[in-house]
Amino acid sequence: MISSYGLRYRNSKTLRMFDWTDEERPVIVQIFGADTDTMASAAAMAEAVGADAIDINLGCPVRKVVRTGAGAALMQNLEQAREVMSAVVQAVSIPVTVKTRKGPDDKHVTAIEVARIAEEVGIAAVTIHGRTAAQGYSGTADWNIIADVKKAVRIPVIGNGDVKSPQDAVRMLTETGCDAVMIGRAALGNPWIFSRTAHYIATGEIPPEPSCAERMEVAREHLRLMTELYGEERGVREMRGQLAWYIKSIPGASQIRRAVSSATTLDEMLALTEEACKQA
Numbered sequence: 001m002i003s004s005y006g007l008r009y010r011n012s013k014t015l016r017m018f019d020w021t022d023e024e025r026p027v028i029v030q031i032f033g034a035d036t037d038t039m040a041s042a043a044a045m046a047e048a049v050g051a052d053a054i055d056i057n058l059g060c061p062v063r064k065v066v067r068t069g070a071g072a073a074l075m076q077n078l079e080q081a082r083e084v085m086s087a088v089v090q091a092v093s094i095p096v097t098v099k100t101r102k103g104p105d106d107k108h109v110t111a112i113e114v115a116r117i118a119e120e121v122g123i124a125a126v127t128i129h130g131r132t133a134a135q136g137y138s139g140t141a142d143w144n145i146i147a148d149v150k151k152a153v154r155i156p157v158i159g160n161g162d163v164k165s166p167q168d169a170v171r172m173l174t175e176t177g178c179d180a181v182m183i184g185r186a187a188l189g190n191p192w193i194f195s196r197t198a199h200y201i202a203t204g205e206i207p208p209e210p211s212c213a214e215r216m217e218v219a220r221e222h223l224r225l226m227t228e229l230y231g232e233e234r235g236v237r238e239m240r241g242q243l244a245w246y247i248k249s250i251p252g253a254s255q256i257r258r259a260v261s262s263a264t265t266l267d268e269m270l271a272l273t274e275e276a277c278k279q280a
Contacts, residue, residue, distance in 0.1 A: 001030045018050075028097070032057035096122070098123050128145060146178050226239045240260050
């Protein structure tokens with residue numbers, strides 16, 4: 001998720017987000033903003049540096065995004081949403097997708113209207129998060145709205161919200177008829193959810209959960225990459241929250257998590273990953 005203004009004005013911190021490798025393809029750059037020219041310019045820049053597709057954020061509920069008229073604010077300003085989507089589609093030759101929510105709140109459900117507009121202006125696919133902007137990430141995602149959007153448009157519909165396991169993914173596909181499932185927060189500290197879900201969809205068999213040793217091995221690789229990218233001080237700081245997810249549900253996790261929150265060196269973090277498996 002990248003600010004269109006940051007790209008248009010070539011903010012150095014924003015430009016550093018174009019850091020993918022060919023191993024990671026296909027790469028989709030999600031942009032947010034409300035100004036049509038700025039969004040079009042940002043999309044063109046992302047295409048120029050090698051993005052495989054552009055995603056427009058029409059659902060972020062974070063206040064600093066909404067107060068600029070972007071993200072979830074566009075669900076309440078459908079004409080502006082139309083102009084933004086149309087401008088981005090016309091600015092690039094790669095596919096453009098949209099991610100939105102059920103609506104601003106339960107009294108204003110706009111997902112179907114957003115999806116229909118998206119289809120009209122040439123958007124390739126739409127992702128529906130079953131929560132409203134007012135919900136944020138609380139409460140329960142409404143999968144019925146995903147099913148309703150799927151019935152309303154011909155372009156592919158991707159379902160999102162409360163997919164925490166392979167079984168959830170299959171249930172969403174079955175109950176809503178959506179074309180694909182997007183997994184977000186459930187991947188924190190749990191990158192195996194993608195391969196396990198794909199295996200379950202293909203075979204009907206659920207692979208075992210990774211062992212503590214497997215979890216910590218990947219956590220250490222994640223830590224290594226973070227410190228390689230940002231340097232030890234920032235890498236360790238950025239990794240504190242990530243490691244807390246990796247150790248979730250491991251016996252003694254709360255005690256280790258407290259130690260993680262105050263760790264400042266790579267050696268301290270590595271020692272904590274070793275300690276986690278001793279307690280498992």
